[in-house]
Amino acid sequence: MNRIACVLSLSCVLLISGFTAIERIQYDDSKRPPTTSLDVYKDGKVPDRKYKEIAELMMPGHREDELLRQKQLIAEAKRMGGNGLIFSSAMTGGGNIFGAAGCVFKGKVIVYE
Numbered sequence: 001m002n003r004i005a006c007v008l009s010l011s012c013v014l015l016i017s018g019f020t021a022i023e024r025i026q027y028d029d030s031k032r033p034p035t036t037s038l039d040v041y042k043d044g045k046v047p048d049r050k051y052k053e054i055a056e057l058m059m060p061g062h063r064e065d066e067l068l069r070q071k072q073l074i075a076e077a078k079r080m081g082g083n084g085l086i087f088s089s090a091m092t093g094g095g096n097i098f099g100a101a102g103c104v105f106k107g108k109v110i111v112y113e
Contacts, residue, residue, distance in 0.1 A: 020059050020069075022076050028054040032081025032111070039084040040074065047084060050113040055080060057107045069105040082109040 032054075041047065057076055061069045070087060077085045086108040 020061060022072065023058040024076075025056045025058075026054070027056070028052070030054070035078050035081055035083065038074065038077055038082050040070075041084060041086045046086060047110065047112070051084065051110040052113055053108050053110055054082065055109040057085075057109060059105045061103055061105055063103055066103070066105065070107075073105065073107040077107065077109045080109055081111070083112045084110040086110060 039047065055077075057073050059069050059072065066089065073087070074085060088106045088108075089103050090106070
């Protein structure tokens with residue numbers, strides 16, 4: 001198989017499998033050890049104690065991907081050493097040819113002070 005055909009095949013497989021990279025905006029460059037658990041906040045809820053935002057994570061997807069995307073964001077927040085993750089999502093469009101509405105899933109990675 002020549003190089004171009006190999007690249008095209010790999011691109012199609014990634015597109016079909018739904019591979020999506022997590023985009024990160026880093027607010028704090030401190031190195032922290034990974035955590036094994038973290039607190040999850042949804043529906044506009046925030047921690048009742050002082051915290052600091054260390055990063056914001058974003059992933060595109062479809063509404064039906066919400067649980068999968070949340071698990072992926074939680075795993076990334078743990079790798080970063082976060083104590084919590086504040087979720088939000090936003091609709092980005094009216095859908096695609098399969099009828100699924102586009103979303104951007106976001107989570108603010110926090111550490112308690």
